[in-house]
Amino acid sequence: MIPIKIKLTIGANTFTASLANNKTVHAFKSKLPFELKMIELNGNEKYTELDSPLPTNASNPGRISIGDILLYGDQTLVVFYKSFSTPYSYSNIGKIDDVTGLALALGSGNISVKFELVK
DSSP states (O other), rough: OOOOEEEEEETTTTEEEEEOOHHHHHHHHHHHHHHEEEEEEEEEEEEEOOOOOOOOOOBBOOOOOTEEEEEEEETTTEEEOSSSEEOOEEEEEEEEEEOTTTHHHHOSSSSEEEEEEOO
């Protein structure tokens, strides 16, 4: 099976991510493309509330890795730019393929991120 890819555009930077194959991702893909304001949280992530809930299959990954794209609850999209241990559960959406420069691109404040399918 060919992996589903999306492109994230953050200012002048672009990153490609590989998506998981699950019901959360299938619903997420149907919303693309979109550009959302993402809010800084905890010095390790950016999050935004989607306009409607997605189906979930949450589990605790134990550890978050830089570049993880996860869904918290059924409506909170999160992009992580640092790795750390977590007690929280998430539904997997995907992972950024090459995280070089990701933390710098996301910066320390709120930002706008465009998500679109790679053709």
